[in-house]
Amino acid sequence: MLEIKNLHVEVGGKEILKGIDLQIGAGEVHAIMGPNGSGKSTLSYVLSGREGYEVTQGSITYKGQDALAMSVDERAAAGIFLAFQYPIEIPGVTTMTFLKTALNAQRKARGEEELDAVKFLKLVREKAKPLNVSDEMLKRPLNVGFSGGEKKRAEILQMSILEPWLAILDETDSGLDIDALKVVSEGVNALRSPERSMLVITHYQRLLDYIVPDKVHVLSRGRIVKTGGKDLALELEKSGYAEYGADEAA
Amino acid sequence: MTDATAQSFIDTFERERASLPGADGWLAARREAAVRELADAGLPHRRLEDWKYTDLRDVLEKAAFTPAPVHQGAVFLSEEDTRNGAALFHAIDRYKIVFVNGRLNRALSDMEDLPEGVVLKPFADVLGEAWTKALIERRFEINWQAQSVSALNMALMADGVALHVEEGVTLDKPVHLIFLAADDGASHMRTLVRLEKQAQATVFETHASAGAAHYFVDLVTEVSLGVGATLNHIKLQDEAEDAVHLATMRAALADEAKLDSFTMIAGGGVSRGQTFVEFEGRAAEAHVNGAYALRGKQHADQFCVVDHAVPECNSHTHFKGVLDDESQGIFQGKVVVRPDAQQTDGRQMTNALLLSRDASINAKPELEIYADDVQCAHGSTIGELDKDALFYLRSRGIDEMTARQLLISAFLDEALDYAPHEEARAELKALVAGWFEAGNLSAEDIL
Ligand SMILES: Nc1ncnc2c1ncn2[C@@H]1O[C@H](COP(=O)(O)OP(=O)(O)OP(=O)(O)O)[C@@H](O)[C@H]1O
Numbered sequence A: 001m002l003e004i005k006n007l008h009v010e011v012g013g014k015e016i017l018k019g020i021d022l023q024i025g026a027g028e029v030h031a032i033m034g035p036n037g038s039g040k041s042t043l044s045y046v047l048s049g050r051e052g053y054e055v056t057q058g059s060i061t062y063k064g065q066d067a068l069a070m071s072v073d074e075r076a077a078a079g080i081f082l083a084f085q086y087p088i089e090i091p092g093v094t095t096m097t098f099l100k101t102a103l104n105a106q107r108k109a110r111g112e113e114e115l116d117a118v119k120f121l122k123l124v125r126e127k128a129k130p131l132n133v134s135d136e137m138l139k140r141p142l143n144v145g146f147s148g149g150e151k152k153r154a155e156i157l158q159m160s161i162l163e164p165w166l167a168i169l170d171e172t173d174s175g176l177d178i179d180a181l182k183v184v185s186e187g188v189n190a191l192r193s194p195e196r197s198m199l200v201i202t203h204y205q206r207l208l209d210y211i212v213p214d215k216v217h218v219l220s221r222g223r224i225v226k227t228g229g230k231d232l233a234l235e236l237e238k239s240g241y242a243e244y245g246a247d248e249a250a
Numbered sequence B: 001m002t003d004a005t006a007q008s009f010i011d012t013f014e015r016e017r018a019s020l021p022g023a024d025g026w027l028a029a030r031r032e033a034a035v036r037e038l039a040d041a042g043l044p045h046r047r048l049e050d051w052k053y054t055d056l057r058d059v060l061e062k063a064a065f066t067p068a069p070v071h072q073g074a075v076f077l078s079e080e081d082t083r084n085g086a087a088l089f090h091a092i093d094r095y096k097i098v099f100v101n102g103r104l105n106r107a108l109s110d111m112e113d114l115p116e117g118v119v120l121k122p123f124a125d126v127l128g129e130a131w132t133k134a135l136i137e138r139r140f141e142i143n144w145q146a147q148s149v150s151a152l153n154m155a156l157m158a159d160g161v162a163l164h165v166e167e168g169v170t171l172d173k174p175v176h177l178i179f180l181a182a183d184d185g186a187s188h189m190r191t192l193v194r195l196e197k198q199a200q201a202t203v204f205e206t207h208a209s210a211g212a213a214h215y216f217v218d219l220v221t222e223v224s225l226g227v228g229a230t231l232n233h234i235k236l237q238d239e240a241e242d243a244v245h246l247a248t249m250r251a252a253l254a255d256e257a258k259l260d261s262f263t264m265i266a267g268g269g270v271s272r273g274q275t276f277v278e279f280e281g282r283a284a285e286a287h288v289n290g291a292y293a294l295r296g297k298q299h300a301d302q303f304c305v306v307d308h309a310v311p312e313c314n315s316h317t318h319f320k321g322v323l324d325d326e327s328q329g330i331f332q333g334k335v336v337v338r339p340d341a342q343q344t345d346g347r348q349m350t351n352a353l354l355l356s357r358d359a360s361i362n363a364k365p366e367l368e369i370y371a372d373d374v375q376c377a378h379g380s381t382i383g384e385l386d387k388d389a390l391f392y393l394r395s396r397g398i399d400e401m402t403a404r405q406l407l408i409s410a411f412l413d414e415a416l417d418y419a420p421h422e423e424a425r426a427e428l429k430a431l432v433a434g435w436f437e438a439g440n441l442s443a444e445d446i447l
């Protein structure tokens, strides 16, 4: 599904990722943990193609294709989805309009028929309900005035509707109360399938009790310094990142 | 000092004076006076503060317009000529008055079956009435440099419409004034609107080309609202690329009267829209809002003055625009609150979105306050499309063009929401949404 090789990335002339190697097979869930500023969000942005993140070395291969040669929207249409750590507010565009435009843009890019208003509404209702996203929220401008938790639930709603093949969740658990964490995790787990892969970025082992990963990686100062099974998260919870050089980190 | 262009307008006046409306009545002397004023001052130029960004003298001199001919025969909106704007509002049930090259075209108009208490006629037909004379001769308290162009219109106005609504009467349908340019040249028109006590009306205006490329539209609209009267007004300017559009609206409001005016500027080479509002009675309310979407080398200048001379009136002005390519936008506005105008609520805002490095905007909203118990605010913002928002939309699979369009529409929609008629508002939104698409609607026989 995803193969990252020796990835070096500069932001604003400063090297942030210093040689990342990561392989995620179809159906696998990988977690990335690591201290603040270690480059987790940077990795997620590079995967989705954000401007200003310059790849100086290495490659990203997604489903056998060179992802770096694809534009942001091409990657999305090909099934890469990023749930943002800080979802962006879009004044003047209702959540509903946005969801419809996004879904139909992706369908069109893949040569599929666009959904009409009735079918679309039905789909949104069906996906919104388990995530406790109200009709009222759907009518509001996207993310504007949403609480932290509401924003995260809206991200997962987008993911459920767009049904990506590679979902990158950047601290989707931060800012969620205990109930919301459960609801969101269930939303994510509902999407788990042998064809779908996930990269879950988090600071808290608790999320991984709900979304159980196949592998856990520790990212520190732009490098993956350790990889293990789900138990690694438990260890980190106890010991922190000191042994991985977090103290010296930027 | 008379400039050559002013002189050419004066020459036109000399040639046509005998055939202009009101040539043998009281208006003749007013026209003479206007010609003298024009001869003395010439056309406004950039050394006048109010005309700093739009040198009308220079624009008109370069364009060298001759008078537009009286259009003969049918009017066709060919596929190429028809701009989106000419196709708007036709699905709305309305009274329709069509001007071609500045002259009323009866064959295309539909001004029959007006309700009792409503007069809708060419202004030449009602020059004998006291209300038209009062409106034409009206002087405003403050004489702005910007108003100097009304002399040009006074001298040469050749046609136009007068709408009068009697006390307590509500006009059942909007009046739609359609100004089409079928041939090149200059046309000078006047609109007169008088709503008596508690009367209500909605007026749409469309300005577009029907074959002409190089023309000058000069329109003055005089509005007088009686006690508690309401006028809703929507103007759509979608002129041709090389057209010059000069429009001045002057409105006076009696107690508790309400003016709700919205202007959309889509097409036109050089345009200058001026609005002057004078409160004559307490607790009146004026909304002067607008939106513009400019590209190419378009130049659009909005000038808006609201004069609060009496207490307890509210005014709200908000213009939002997007500018692409090398287009230029200007917003000059002023809210004047005079010493007696306590409890005024006056607001003036402008926001612009620059889509290109070469586009520019000059925004100058001003407050001039001489009363102490007032609530006033003004402000302006200039920005670019939010890169993070663009990335967010694109990361969901929305291509760059669509993402940009979505954000631009969202930006303008906030202004379009002010348009005081639901169906018209929806049509304007559709026009804006299609702003990116190069091809226009097919025209056929939409009139
Ligand atoms: N535009 C930028 N210019 C310069 N440095 C940047 C820029 N954006 C991010 N960085 C730096 O890159 C480093 C990695 O940031 P990143 O957001 O990827 O960290 P993170 O691991 O996601 O941290 P957190 O756990 O706090 O979310 C940080 O030191 C940050 O300051």
Ligand SMILES: [Mg+2]
Pocket (backbone or CB within 6 Å): A040, A041, A042, A085, A170
């Ligand atoms: Mg981060």
